[in-house]
Amino acid sequence: MTGADVLYTTGDHVLCVTLNRPETLNALTPGQREDIIGLLAEASAEADVRAVVITGTGRGFCAGADLRAGGTGGERLAGDVARTLRTGAQRLIAAVLDCEKPVIAAVNGTAAGLGAHLAFACDLVLAAESARFIEVFVRRGLVPDGGGAYLLPRLVGPQRAKELMFFGDALTAADAERLGLVNRVVRDEELEKTARAWAERLASGPTRALALTKQLVNVSLDTDRAAAFAAEAAAQEINMTTADAREGIRSFVERRTAEYRGH
Incomplete structure:
Protein backbone atom coordinates (compact mmCIF):
# COMPACT_ATOMS: atom_id res chain seq x y z
CA MET A 1 0.00 0.00 0.00
CA SER A 204 2.38 -3.95 26.92
CA GLY A 205 -0.57 -2.19 28.55
CA PRO A 206 -4.33 -2.86 28.51
CA THR A 207 -5.02 -1.84 24.91
CA ARG A 208 -8.80 -1.49 25.09
CA ALA A 209 -8.61 0.48 28.34
CA LEU A 210 -6.12 2.85 26.69
CA ALA A 211 -8.40 3.26 23.67
CA LEU A 212 -11.39 4.08 25.84
CA THR A 213 -9.32 6.46 27.97
CA LYS A 214 -8.12 8.25 24.83
CA GLN A 215 -11.70 8.61 23.63
CA LEU A 216 -12.88 10.01 26.97
CA VAL A 217 -10.08 12.57 27.16
CA ASN A 218 -10.46 13.66 23.53
CA VAL A 219 -14.17 14.45 23.90
CA SER A 220 -13.96 15.86 27.43
CA LEU A 221 -13.54 19.49 26.35
CA ASP A 222 -16.44 19.31 23.91
CA THR A 223 -19.15 18.14 26.28
CA ASP A 224 -20.85 19.01 29.55
CA ARG A 225 -20.39 17.22 32.85
CA ALA A 226 -23.48 15.03 32.55
CA ALA A 227 -22.46 13.77 29.11
CA ALA A 228 -18.85 13.26 30.24
CA PHE A 229 -19.96 11.25 33.27
CA ALA A 230 -22.32 9.16 31.12
CA ALA A 231 -19.49 8.48 28.64
CA GLU A 232 -17.21 7.48 31.51
CA ALA A 233 -19.77 5.05 32.87
CA ALA A 234 -20.31 3.53 29.43
CA ALA A 235 -16.56 3.16 28.91
CA GLN A 236 -16.22 1.41 32.26
CA GLU A 237 -19.06 -0.95 31.35
CA ILE A 238 -17.40 -1.84 28.05
CA ASN A 239 -13.93 -2.19 29.53
CA MET A 240 -15.04 -4.53 32.31
CA THR A 241 -15.94 -7.11 29.66
CA THR A 242 -12.30 -7.35 28.52
CA ALA A 243 -9.82 -10.03 29.50
CA ASP A 244 -7.26 -7.35 30.35
CA ALA A 245 -9.56 -5.77 32.93
CA ARG A 246 -10.08 -9.14 34.58
CA GLU A 247 -6.33 -9.75 34.49
CA GLY A 248 -5.64 -6.35 36.05
CA ILE A 249 -7.95 -7.03 38.97
CA ARG A 250 -6.71 -10.60 39.37
CA SER A 251 -3.06 -9.52 39.38
CA PHE A 252 -3.81 -6.91 42.06
CA VAL A 253 -5.48 -9.47 44.30
CA GLU A 254 -2.65 -11.96 43.69
CA ARG A 255 0.02 -9.26 44.23
CA ARG A 256 1.83 -9.83 40.94
CA THR A 257 2.60 -7.88 37.77
CA ALA A 258 -0.25 -7.90 35.29
CA GLU A 259 0.27 -9.55 31.91
CA TYR A 260 -1.98 -7.79 29.42
CA ARG A 261 -2.83 -9.38 26.07
CA GLY A 262 -4.49 -6.42 24.39
CA HIS A 263 -8.05 -7.77 24.44
Whole structure:
Protein backbone atom coordinates (compact mmCIF):
# COMPACT_ATOMS: atom_id res chain seq x y z
CA MET A 1 0.00 0.00 0.00
CA THR A 2 2.70 2.49 0.91
CA GLY A 3 5.57 3.63 -1.25
CA ALA A 4 9.12 4.72 -0.51
CA ASP A 5 7.82 8.12 0.67
CA VAL A 6 6.19 6.49 3.71
CA LEU A 7 8.08 3.70 5.43
CA TYR A 8 6.60 1.45 8.06
CA THR A 9 7.73 -1.40 10.26
CA THR A 10 5.93 -3.52 12.83
CA GLY A 11 7.66 -5.23 15.72
CA ASP A 12 6.95 -5.92 19.39
CA HIS A 13 3.34 -4.81 18.78
CA VAL A 14 4.51 -1.33 17.68
CA LEU A 15 3.81 0.19 14.25
CA CYS A 16 6.42 2.79 13.30
CA VAL A 17 5.42 5.13 10.46
CA THR A 18 8.22 7.22 8.97
CA LEU A 19 7.81 10.09 6.52
CA ASN A 20 10.61 9.72 4.01
CA ARG A 21 11.03 12.79 1.82
CA PRO A 22 13.98 14.40 3.63
CA GLU A 23 14.80 16.64 0.67
CA THR A 24 11.52 18.51 1.30
CA LEU A 25 11.67 18.30 5.12
CA ASN A 26 8.95 15.66 4.69
CA ALA A 27 6.35 18.01 3.25
CA LEU A 28 3.23 15.88 2.84
CA THR A 29 1.92 14.90 -0.57
CA PRO A 30 -1.68 13.69 -1.00
CA GLY A 31 -0.32 10.19 -1.54
CA GLN A 32 1.61 10.22 1.72
CA ARG A 33 -1.42 11.54 3.55
CA GLU A 34 -3.56 8.69 2.25
CA ASP A 35 -0.89 6.16 3.20
CA ILE A 36 -0.80 7.42 6.78
CA ILE A 37 -4.59 7.45 7.05
CA GLY A 38 -4.68 3.88 5.79
CA LEU A 39 -1.97 2.71 8.18
CA LEU A 40 -3.74 4.25 11.17
CA ALA A 41 -7.02 2.59 10.18
CA GLU A 42 -5.24 -0.75 9.88
CA ALA A 43 -3.59 -0.20 13.27
CA SER A 44 -7.00 0.27 14.86
CA ALA A 45 -8.26 -3.00 13.40
CA GLU A 46 -5.09 -5.08 13.81
CA ALA A 47 -4.91 -6.88 17.16
CA ASP A 48 -1.15 -7.36 16.84
CA VAL A 49 -0.57 -3.57 16.75
CA ARG A 50 -0.94 -1.99 20.17
CA ALA A 51 0.91 1.32 19.77
CA VAL A 52 1.97 3.62 16.92
CA VAL A 53 4.96 5.95 16.43
CA ILE A 54 5.04 8.65 13.74
CA THR A 55 8.39 10.24 12.86
CA GLY A 56 10.42 11.52 9.92
CA THR A 57 13.79 11.11 8.26
CA GLY A 58 16.43 13.81 7.96
CA ARG A 59 16.14 17.31 9.48
CA GLY A 60 12.37 17.58 9.28
CA PHE A 61 9.45 15.87 10.98
CA CYS A 62 6.99 17.37 8.53
CA ALA A 63 7.11 20.82 6.88
CA GLY A 64 3.35 20.79 6.26
CA ALA A 65 1.44 20.10 3.08
CA ASP A 66 3.48 20.08 -0.11
CA LEU A 67 1.74 22.93 -1.93
CA ARG A 68 3.48 22.01 -5.17
CA ALA A 69 2.17 18.45 -5.16
CA GLY A 70 -1.47 19.36 -5.67
CA GLY A 71 -0.91 21.63 -8.64
CA THR A 72 -2.35 25.12 -9.17
CA GLY A 73 -3.92 24.80 -12.60
CA GLY A 74 -7.59 24.77 -13.50
CA GLU A 75 -10.53 26.89 -12.53
CA ARG A 76 -11.39 26.96 -8.82
CA LEU A 77 -15.07 26.65 -8.03
CA ALA A 78 -16.88 27.73 -4.88
CA GLY A 79 -16.55 24.98 -2.29
CA ASP A 80 -13.38 23.46 -3.74
CA VAL A 81 -11.10 24.68 -0.94
CA ALA A 82 -13.43 23.56 1.85
CA ARG A 83 -13.91 20.19 0.19
CA THR A 84 -10.16 19.72 -0.23
CA LEU A 85 -9.61 20.44 3.46
CA ARG A 86 -12.39 18.11 4.60
CA THR A 87 -11.14 15.22 2.51
CA GLY A 88 -7.45 15.98 3.03
CA ALA A 89 -5.80 17.64 6.03
CA GLN A 90 -8.81 17.30 8.30
CA ARG A 91 -9.13 13.58 7.52
CA LEU A 92 -5.48 13.10 8.44
CA ILE A 93 -5.81 14.79 11.82
CA ALA A 94 -9.07 12.95 12.52
CA ALA A 95 -7.35 9.66 11.68
CA VAL A 96 -4.77 10.32 14.41
CA LEU A 97 -7.35 11.45 16.96
CA ASP A 98 -9.65 8.50 16.17
CA CYS A 99 -6.98 5.80 16.04
CA GLU A 100 -7.87 3.17 18.63
CA LYS A 101 -4.23 2.67 19.58
CA PRO A 102 -2.07 5.27 21.36
CA VAL A 103 -0.05 7.34 18.89
CA ILE A 104 3.33 8.89 19.73
CA ALA A 105 4.88 11.70 17.68
CA ALA A 106 8.68 11.48 17.66
CA VAL A 107 9.47 14.95 16.33
CA ASN A 108 12.97 14.77 14.90
CA GLY A 109 13.16 18.25 13.35
CA THR A 110 11.00 20.99 11.90
CA ALA A 111 7.24 20.56 12.34
CA ALA A 112 5.48 23.36 10.47
CA GLY A 113 1.87 24.03 9.55
CA LEU A 114 0.03 20.77 9.02
CA GLY A 115 3.17 18.99 10.24
CA ALA A 116 2.90 20.72 13.62
CA HIS A 117 -0.78 19.82 13.83
CA LEU A 118 0.02 16.22 12.96
CA ALA A 119 2.31 16.15 16.01
CA PHE A 120 -0.15 17.96 18.29
CA ALA A 121 -2.93 15.52 17.37
CA CYS A 122 -0.87 12.61 18.69
CA ASP A 123 -1.52 11.31 22.19
CA LEU A 124 2.07 11.85 23.33
CA VAL A 125 4.73 14.10 21.80
CA LEU A 126 8.46 13.51 22.12
CA ALA A 127 10.76 16.14 20.61
CA ALA A 128 14.44 16.15 19.80
CA GLU A 129 16.34 19.19 21.07
CA SER A 130 16.70 20.35 17.46
CA ALA A 131 12.94 20.22 16.80
CA ARG A 132 11.06 23.42 15.94
CA PHE A 133 7.31 24.02 15.78
CA ILE A 134 6.00 26.73 13.46
CA GLU A 135 2.45 27.96 12.83
CA VAL A 136 3.59 28.97 9.38
CA PHE A 137 0.20 29.87 7.88
CA VAL A 138 0.29 33.59 8.69
CA ARG A 139 3.61 33.88 6.85
CA ARG A 140 1.81 32.77 3.67
CA GLY A 141 -1.29 34.88 4.27
CA LEU A 142 -3.32 31.78 5.08
CA VAL A 143 -5.77 30.69 7.77
CA PRO A 144 -4.57 27.73 9.87
CA ASP A 145 -5.91 24.39 8.69
CA GLY A 146 -5.58 20.76 9.66
CA GLY A 147 -7.47 21.33 12.90
CA GLY A 148 -5.01 23.87 14.28
CA ALA A 149 -7.62 26.27 15.64
CA TYR A 150 -9.27 23.28 17.33
CA LEU A 151 -6.14 21.64 18.76
CA LEU A 152 -4.04 24.58 19.97
CA PRO A 153 -6.56 26.33 22.26
CA ARG A 154 -7.22 22.99 23.95
CA LEU A 155 -3.51 22.46 24.53
CA VAL A 156 -2.30 25.93 25.50
CA GLY A 157 -5.39 28.14 25.88
CA PRO A 158 -6.80 30.75 23.47
CA GLN A 159 -4.32 33.58 24.16
CA ARG A 160 -1.24 31.42 23.64
CA ALA A 161 -2.82 29.83 20.58
CA LYS A 162 -3.48 33.26 19.06
CA GLU A 163 0.09 34.37 19.79
CA LEU A 164 1.49 31.34 17.99
CA MET A 165 -0.88 31.70 15.04
CA PHE A 166 -0.80 35.50 14.73
CA PHE A 167 3.01 35.78 14.64
CA GLY A 168 4.12 32.45 13.18
CA ASP A 169 7.39 32.48 15.11
CA ALA A 170 9.42 29.30 15.39
CA LEU A 171 8.99 27.65 18.78
CA THR A 172 11.94 25.72 20.16
CA ALA A 173 11.45 22.24 21.58
CA ALA A 174 12.17 23.55 25.07
CA ASP A 175 9.56 26.32 24.73
CA ALA A 176 7.04 23.86 23.32
CA GLU A 177 7.58 21.65 26.36
CA ARG A 178 7.16 24.65 28.68
CA LEU A 179 3.83 25.50 27.03
CA GLY A 180 2.58 21.94 27.27
CA LEU A 181 2.72 21.11 23.57
CA VAL A 182 5.45 18.51 24.12
CA ASN A 183 5.61 15.82 26.78
CA ARG A 184 9.39 15.54 26.85
CA VAL A 185 12.47 16.89 25.07
CA VAL A 186 15.40 14.53 24.58
CA ARG A 187 18.79 14.70 22.89
CA ASP A 188 18.57 14.11 19.17
CA GLU A 189 20.44 10.83 19.41
CA GLU A 190 18.06 9.59 22.13
CA LEU A 191 14.80 10.30 20.30
CA GLU A 192 14.35 6.98 18.51
CA LYS A 193 15.32 4.98 21.59
CA THR A 194 12.97 6.94 23.86
CA ALA A 195 10.06 6.72 21.42
CA ARG A 196 10.58 2.99 21.13
CA ALA A 197 10.67 2.57 24.91
CA TRP A 198 7.47 4.59 25.37
CA ALA A 199 5.72 2.72 22.57
CA GLU A 200 6.71 -0.69 23.92
CA ARG A 201 5.50 0.31 27.36
CA LEU A 202 2.13 1.32 25.88
CA ALA A 203 2.04 -1.85 23.78
CA SER A 204 2.38 -3.95 26.92
CA GLY A 205 -0.57 -2.19 28.55
CA PRO A 206 -4.33 -2.86 28.51
CA THR A 207 -5.02 -1.84 24.91
CA ARG A 208 -8.80 -1.49 25.09
CA ALA A 209 -8.61 0.48 28.34
CA LEU A 210 -6.12 2.85 26.69
CA ALA A 211 -8.40 3.26 23.67
CA LEU A 212 -11.39 4.08 25.84
CA THR A 213 -9.32 6.46 27.97
CA LYS A 214 -8.12 8.25 24.83
CA GLN A 215 -11.70 8.61 23.63
CA LEU A 216 -12.88 10.01 26.97
CA VAL A 217 -10.08 12.57 27.16
CA ASN A 218 -10.46 13.66 23.53
CA VAL A 219 -14.17 14.45 23.90
CA SER A 220 -13.96 15.86 27.43
CA LEU A 221 -13.54 19.49 26.35
CA ASP A 222 -16.44 19.31 23.91
CA THR A 223 -19.15 18.14 26.28
CA ASP A 224 -20.85 19.01 29.55
CA ARG A 225 -20.39 17.22 32.85
CA ALA A 226 -23.48 15.03 32.55
CA ALA A 227 -22.46 13.77 29.11
CA ALA A 228 -18.85 13.26 30.24
CA PHE A 229 -19.96 11.25 33.27
CA ALA A 230 -22.32 9.16 31.12
CA ALA A 231 -19.49 8.48 28.64
CA GLU A 232 -17.21 7.48 31.51
CA ALA A 233 -19.77 5.05 32.87
CA ALA A 234 -20.31 3.53 29.43
CA ALA A 235 -16.56 3.16 28.91
CA GLN A 236 -16.22 1.41 32.26
CA GLU A 237 -19.06 -0.95 31.35
CA ILE A 238 -17.40 -1.84 28.05
CA ASN A 239 -13.93 -2.19 29.53
CA MET A 240 -15.04 -4.53 32.31
CA THR A 241 -15.94 -7.11 29.66
CA THR A 242 -12.30 -7.35 28.52
CA ALA A 243 -9.82 -10.03 29.50
CA ASP A 244 -7.26 -7.35 30.35
CA ALA A 245 -9.56 -5.77 32.93
CA ARG A 246 -10.08 -9.14 34.58
CA GLU A 247 -6.33 -9.75 34.49
CA GLY A 248 -5.64 -6.35 36.05
CA ILE A 249 -7.95 -7.03 38.97
CA ARG A 250 -6.71 -10.60 39.37
CA SER A 251 -3.06 -9.52 39.38
CA PHE A 252 -3.81 -6.91 42.06
CA VAL A 253 -5.48 -9.47 44.30
CA GLU A 254 -2.65 -11.96 43.69
CA ARG A 255 0.02 -9.26 44.23
CA ARG A 256 1.83 -9.83 40.94
CA THR A 257 2.60 -7.88 37.77
CA ALA A 258 -0.25 -7.90 35.29
CA GLU A 259 0.27 -9.55 31.91
CA TYR A 260 -1.98 -7.79 29.42
CA ARG A 261 -2.83 -9.38 26.07
CA GLY A 262 -4.49 -6.42 24.39
CA HIS A 263 -8.05 -7.77 24.44
